[in-house]
Amino acid sequence: MTREHQHTDGTATAASGPRRRTVLLTGLAGAGAGVVTGAGAAVARERATPAPDLRLERARASARPFRGEHQAGILEAPPPYAAFVALDLHAGADRDAVRRLLTVWTDDIERLTAGRGPLTDLEPELAAVPASLTVTVGVGPRVVGLAGAERPSWLAPLPAFPQIDKLLAEWSGGDLLLQICAESPTTVSHAQRRLTAGVADLAAVRWVQRGFREPFEGPGVPMRNLLGQVDGTVQPDVTGLDADLLWVGDDGPAWLRGGSSVVVRRIGMRLDAWDRVDRLSRENAIGRRLDTGAPVTGGRVDTPADLEATDELGFHVVDDAAHLRRAHAAAPHERFLRRPYSYDDGTGPETHVGLVFVAYQADPVRQFVPVQRRLAEMDLLNLWTVPVGSAVFAVLPGARSGEVLGQAMFA
Amino acid sequence: MHQTISATRRVALTTVLAAVALGAGGCGTDTTDTSASGGSGTPSSAALVLDDGWVKSVDAPRMGAPSPAGGMSMPMSAMFGTLRNPTRSDITVTGGSSPVAGTVQLHETVKTASGAMQMQEKKGGFVVPAGGTFVLQPGGNHVMLMELTAALTNGSTVPVTLTTSAGPVTFTVPVRAFSGGNETYNPSPSSS
Incomplete structure (x- = not known):
């Protein structure tokens, strides 16, 4: 490496x-x-x-290493620009087609992340600035089935959340996922174009979700979603004690060890309705202050909320339906690594602005679904948010030197 | 043995030349010499190295399909990349062969008196100078694989052997989908 x-x-x-x-x-x-x-x-x-x-x-010089135990694009701080691209294998695709597609992508991604064009690139100048590019590949159940590998039990659409879901096929599902992240939107766009065009004979693009974060993100300038909230504050210690919350271990299929899973949900924001809400009510809905992101019970952004605190009338300071309370892990394993990006498609339906919610975890059914179920049952934020897309992918382990991404699926 | 390529290809050719000047620094991880180096296989002892080599894919449905010009289809492809000569003597590539092609030819792209770009067989072969390189690219010099005997699928590899003044050199070349380079080939223009 x-x-x-x-x-x-x-x-x-x-x-x-x-x-x-x-x-x-x-x-x-x-x-x-x-x-x-x-x-x-x-x-x-x-x-x-x-x-x-x-x-x-x-x-x-900002080239991120491609080879390693895990794929890049998960542990790194998310750079400001991203594209999430789902593809469907063409009808009639077989095991060999899957293997060839992953062979092409492995070579192309290694070249692109190093600042070189793929073999057929007639415009390698567009790849010359790697800008911390990472490309992370996920696979859906059809790919695992075609490869003949064991399908993890969780690799399926999430259970329905009928209280909130307004899912559209155009933002859901897919056989393959590319998560493309970089500090330059040109780099993201070029990588997306080359990686999809290079396998156009094998797979077609199903959906693309472009996202952005705060380019000046850093100390004092947190990631804010388009509701103005400091987002992604509580994260597990995935490089330390909580590593087993992120990576598939010995209890998972052998081909996926060192891999993970990713949930990509497109959450539209009803900004016209949000505009009518006063600032205190907004903070009450999430249970955090808008300015610092600290819990409404005080402290800093990383201070644990006092969920038992009550006001002079005896009501909980953190509203019983506040997002923070409902999302709070009821057990240590109900945690996951969030890597969200905002989106703004300019115009269109009410949900043309929102959040590409992205969560990595070893097992989404065990870790993510219980939290999402609580939020679907009751969460003040549901008044202003609408899930319109949802997809789950197995995130392949990293390719070590000489390996092709996902080659253990074919073992 | 002439083929006419469109004006858009000429524009593309200019782009490619600029690109090659900037980005030819990649290393030859894809292709290895297997026969001319005396079995050592290390780049320093190889007579001829192919850096960033690739062959355009040809899908099965295109095999035997009628050509746009209405004549017999001639399924074909081409190999591109940068030939590198690490030795102290010029090496001349005079021809080639591949188990997937009935005929392998060395082609160049030239401008005719009328200003059109045409592909034709390169007389005298490709000379890769001592310590230098020779670029094979769409719209430029390339190795034609003709009379294909099988589909060349994206993401697979094909063996291509070049006959050179330093002996035969065999490369295992990655196959890649490429939407350019779609000029039709008429071995005898008058026959259509």
């Missing part, structure tokens, strides 16, 4: 540095032959060297 990364950096440097200089020198030699000689040539060469563009150097 380390070796590939070094190779990646080396390639990027070599492509921008010496080669450009060589071209410049060649041009000089052609133009000034017979005039510039001796020391004069050295001076001219000095002048011709442009000041290094450090901004571009940084963008080019």
Whole structure:
């Protein structure tokens, strides 16, 4: 893994540095032959060297490693731009088609994340700025079945939540998922185009959900969803004690160890209705302050809420139907890693603005469904949010050196 | 042995040339020399290396389908990539073969007197200079795989052997879907 990364950096440097200089020198030699000689040539060469563009150097150097135990794009802090792309295998696809598709994607993703175009890319300049690109591949039950691998029990559509769901087929399901994330929307778009066009003979795009986060996200500037709420505050310690909440372990199918699952739900926001709500009521609905994201019972954004606290009239300070209370884990395993992105499709139905809710966990039925069930039964936020899409995918383990993504499915 | 390609391809050719100048720094992970290096297989001892090589896929339904021009279909494909010569002597590629193709030819793209771009067989072969490279690309020089005997499926690999002045070199080349390069091929223009 380390070796590939070094190779990646080396390639990027070599492509921008010496080669450009060589071209410049060649041009000089052609133009000034017979005039510039001796020391004069050295001076001219000095002048011709442009000041290094450090901004571009940084963008080019920001290549994330592709190879490893886990796929990239899960543990990293989410970069500001993303596209979630679901594809369906063509009718008649067989085991060999699945294997070939994953072979193409493995090679293409390794090249794209390193800042190189895929083999057939006639515009590799669009790939030259990796911008922390990660591409994460998920598979649905049809792919697992065609490969002949054991299907995890949870790899199926989530149970219905009839109280809230207004699911549309155009935002739900799919045989394959690409989660494409980067710090540049151009990088995301190019990767999406090449990865879908490169397998167009094998699979067709079913839906695309583009998302964005706060590009200036950092200390003091949290991720806010388009209801203005600080989002994704409570996360399990997935690089430490809670790692088994994220990665499929020995109790899962062997081919999926080191993999995970992802739930992608498209949550429309009824902003016209939200606009009519005063600020205190908004904070009451979620159970958190809008400014700091801290619980309404006080403290900071990461302070646990005091769910028992009551006001002078004896009512709970955190409303009995507040999102925070209803989403609170009733057991330690009811937690998952959230990686949400906002979306704004400009115009269209009321749900053209909202949140691409993205949750990674080892077992969505055990970890996510109990929480979602409580929220469906009662959550003040349901007055302003409408789930219009839902999909579940098995997230393949990482490809180590020489491996193809998902190759253990074919073992 | 002439083929006419459209004006849009000429634009594409310019783009490709610019791209190659920028991005040819990839390493040859996909293809390996297997026969001309004396079995060592390491890049330094290989007579000829193919970097970022690929062959355009041809789906089964296109095999034997009537050609747009109404003549007999000639299922064909092409190999692209960058031939690299790490040795101290020029290497001339004079021809080739592949188990999936009845005929393998070396093609170049030239501008005719009328300004159209045409593909034709390259007389004298491809010369890969000592320590240098020779680029095979859509709209430029390429290795034609003709009279295909089987579909070339996206994501598979095909063996292609080049006959060179340093001996035969066999590459295992990835097959990739590519929507460009769809010029029809008429071995005898007058027959249509």
